[in-house]
Amino acid sequence: MIRLLLPLVTFVGLIGLLIIGMQTADERKLVDSPLVGRPIPNLVLPQLHQPAKTTSTADRLGEVWVLNVWGSWCQSCRIEHPYVGRLAKESGVPVVGFNWKDERDDALRWLSQFGDVWAYHMVDYEGRSAIDLGVYGAPETFLIDHRGIIRHKHIGPIDETILGDLMARIQRLQQEVGA
């Protein structure tokens, strides 16, 4: 009898997983990083275009900025690309790319095909620094304030609504800088 019930039990487990998954779907997308509200880890990484040169997440202290995780292998990154472009153009803050688990040639080719809308790119080929950053998947977008604290994180592609939300948040953060 136990053997006969096994498929049913497996199925119940799957359903349980999906129910929890659904209920946490929004959380996972909005504010699920334990790092939100904490300082961004100090990561020193090579640049994509000039591999010899490194930049650090600390370089941007004193201003509000955006870190956008992408990879040429990531389909959703392609979908969000126009919105990242608009974010960079319209928000007035630097949007830095975080090229994750990619190959340099693929990444450069991807950029030449779709357009390089980022200020510059930090490169994490092996995905080690991404673990410190709590990267869940690409695309992912971090808002970091002038004190270097991660204030918000969006998981998944940016669309029209998310773009509006991010712009509003950036505006609020910039007001904080002024105050």
Next chain:
Amino acid sequence: MIAELGQVFLSLALILALVLSVVPLYGAYKNRPALMAMAHTLVIGHFVFALAAYIALSIVFFNHDFTVTYVATNSNLLLPWYYRLSAVWGGHEGSLLLWILMLAGWMLLVSLLSRSLPRAFIARVLAVMGMISVGFLLFTLLTSNPFDRLIPGPLDGQDLNPLLQDPGMIFHPPLLYMGYVGFAVAFGFAIAGLLGGRVESEWVKWSRPWTLMAWAFLTVGIALGSWWAYYELGWGGWWFWDPVENASFIPWLIGTALIHSQAVTEKRGAFPAWTILLAIAAFSMSLLGTFLVRSGVLTSVHAFANDPERGMFILGFMIVVTGGALLLYALRAPRIMTGKGFDFMSRESLLLLNNVFFTVSAAMVLLGTLYPLIIDMMGWGQISVGPPYFGAMFVLLMTPVVLLMPLGPFSRWGKDELWRVVFPLLGSLVLSLVAALIIVAWLDAWSARAITGWMGGLWLIFGSFHYLFDRQKRSRFGLPRHQLGMIMAHAGVGVFIIGVAMVESATYERDVRLTPQESVSVAGYEFTLLEVVSVKGPNWIADEARFTISKDGEVIQEMAPQKRLYHRSGQTMTQVALRPGLFKDLYIAMGEELDAQSNAWSIRIHIKPFIRWIWGGALLLALGATLAATDRRYRLQQRQSATEGVDASAASSA
């Protein structure tokens, strides 16, 4: 007005489906022929109303009635008529309606073609399918009504997603759904078998052609999706292991296991319970696919607008359908668990191995797809699952399948000797190894992937044909269709593997900066950019780069990739230019404009060897399955059992 009519039709279909899921079942339980016979009439009515609702939505689209929310969000005044008609399934609500129409169509076919089956059995099958239809109709009417009004309506609609404005996209979803929904037939047969408690090998016999057809549709649907991704996404890739692609691939893998286990159960009566489980699993995985795409659990390009309420509904529906089926299985399976024994070396064993590998592959893809969810819930940290995981696992799991596949047809049921099976194939084995090396040398494609790909692929092709010649020598009447179909499908896998191995190992790519009148030579072809001009389509404008391609000084082709800007949505789309060929595709995609003054563009040129073989192999698989499904033996058997049924009823009345 037409929208309201459509809604009425849907409601009528729901009522008929409700009656269908209760009355014939009761009739079968009480053995009342009149109630059982009602199933056929109800199925016809159900189909007519589903079709009427579908036509109503098409008319509303055709007439640009933007007071219907669904039309306003998925169409636009500039959209050409053929895309307006395909836009019916361009969004969540309409695609559900298409799903319902197809389910109704399958039910109608079952009802028409299975009149010779025992009445009680077919009444149960149709009733079970009716229940599934009730679920989907309720889902549509309660949470996703395509006929909802938007008053006042906008003057013009938003556009159909430009990604979907493409001929490949017209056929991809319907074929895919035909496959998904087709598994409902196998599911219905399995449940009816469990309910009736009849000798299991019989319902398996009846459901085989249906399963084969559903699987063939699913195969073509997936292949079309891959082909579409290849030329529409502008990346030159053909499979991305995206959650939604996986959602269609899991039922396919289970379906593959199912058609093989059905063969064993029908012929030998072995592992019947397993076959029932697979039939349940194949349809459940189709439902799961629907859930993943529409619930927002996972993010994907293909995902429809996410809505947790809809997700909950499908989940509840899955609990009823799959949970109910598995419960019934647990209660009834002890009665049917009678399998004939077989030896370690036998055709049964080989088919069992097939089942193990395909089921494990399906579980592996499912696990990889849901992994981000599980990891997140357990708080184990952040690990991502990407193409490397799937690729590695797949090669690992499919290698034994490829090695063993040609042995299957040569082996005997029950008991066999290893040498007797392997010996006749030694010739094919040696031939394929030698031929693979010669071909690789000739193509100058020395890489481990290409060599193993050719060896594996040719082994399957030669092994399959070897079987064909072997059989033809022995029988004077030629092979029956189900055997020809099998040979074709197995050879198709070989063609597919060669395609994959060549594309993955010998693709030639170059990114160049080109100004007009400049040329670049890639792999012996000279690509000359003549000019970049503006062109205008019905609802887009585009920059078009005009190329001539020449080889050895002779112009062989003109190609014109585009970069389109769709007016309404403001989205840009890369329209690649292709020169398809049996042995290589030339592929040009436009990148960014680098310099407006000199009109310089970044251009991406690919030479994709043998990529057509990937889809060609899939097509052979589907054709093989279709051929097998139309074998005479299924029709003869039906007639036979019909006469038996008549005899039995005559005997009982006497």
